[in-house]
Amino acid sequence: MSSERLDEVARGGVPDWLPFSKIKLYTNAFVRQDGKLLLGYKKRGFGKDLYNGFGGKVEPGETPAQAALRELEEESGIAAPLEHCGVLFFVLPDLEQAFHIDIFRAEEYSGAITESDEMRPQWFDIEPAYATPNAKPAAADGSPKEHNTGLPPIPYDQMWADDPFWLPLMLAGRHFAGRADFGSDGRLQKWWFGAKPV
Ligand SMILES: CNc1ncnc2c1ncn2[C@@H]1O[C@H](COP(=O)(O)OP(=O)(O)OP(=O)(O)O)[C@@H](O)[C@H]1O
Numbered sequence: 001m002s003s004e005r006l007d008e009v010a011r012g013g014v015p016d017w018l019p020f021s022k023i024k025l026y027t028n029a030f031v032r033q034d035g036k037l038l039l040g041y042k043k044r045g046f047g048k049d050l051y052n053g054f055g056g057k058v059e060p061g062e063t064p065a066q067a068a069l070r071e072l073e074e075e076s077g078i079a080a081p082l083e084h085c086g087v088l089f090f091v092l093p094d095l096e097q098a099f100h101i102d103i104f105r106a107e108e109y110s111g112a113i114t115e116s117d118e119m120r121p122q123w124f125d126i127e128p129a130y131a132t133p134n135a136k137p138a139a140a141d142g143s144p145k146e147h148n149t150g151l152p153p154i155p156y157d158q159m160w161a162d163d164p165f166w167l168p169l170m171l172a173g174r175h176f177a178g179r180a181d182f183g184s185d186g187r188l189q190k191w192w193f194g195a196k197p198v
Contacts, residue, residue: 006177006194010165013190018091018181020098027068028055028088029104030170031080036149037126037171038109039159040075040119051159054119055101064102076121077114080106086166086176093184105170125151126171161186165193174198 030053031038039051054075058067068082082104090099113121156164162180169176178193 004196007197009169009176009178009193009195011192013181013188015190017179017190018093020091021096022098023100024097025058025064025067026055026099026101027058027064027071027104028053028101029068029072029080029082029106031072031076031078031106031109032126032171033107033109034149035126036123036151037154038076038113038121038123039154040121043118043120045118047160049158051122051124051155052163053103054121058102065104068102068104073111075116075119077116078109078111080109082106085170085174086178088162088166088177089179090162091179091181093182103166103170103176123149123151124154125149126154161188162191165191169193169195 040054041051042048054072055068056071056075058064059070062070065082065084069079072082073079083106084102085105086103088099088101088103090101092099115121154167156167159167161182162178165180166176166178175196176193177195178191180191180193181189183189
């Protein structure tokens, strides 16, 4: 990202950010193609039973971009020309580590999509995502783009509570950054999201 300031897209919650004592690096990768988005249903571990992109911890000696390719392959069986598109920072109340997550996207992939021990991949229809606030219309003239994938819409009610703020930005092709702090009930307690000016 350049040094340009970000446009604020959303902010809210309590006055103070949560404290944290260390930061762990993670990745998250999203592949879209022909009006559909590939997500994985997480079968175990952190974020179990939620849909998400494919990602995980950056291992020692790896760059985030290398980790993103490795995690995508391990969890979904595919390779993709990933491009960096955003940075997210999360603090959860009962964890001393904060999450620094580099987000990547791609519009093509190779290989066969394969279920792993950790993730069950599934395609979703992208278009309903543009109905959420802060998203750009799909077509330049503002009209909704035709879509008839027959797939279910992006399952925001089975995803992390922060996702509706930034996923539409990613789908609109914008670069973004944000922070969200969670309460012990799993809900957002304070958040800020911004995107590079278009
Ligand atoms: C709090 N709000 C959040 N919103 C959206 N996505 C979030 C997230 N917090 C973590 N994530 C993602 O969840 C995955 C965890 O990865 P996680 O399974 O723990 O890592 P990894 O695959 O290395 O684990 P193993 O140790 O191999 O099981 C990883 O994609 C990471 O980007």
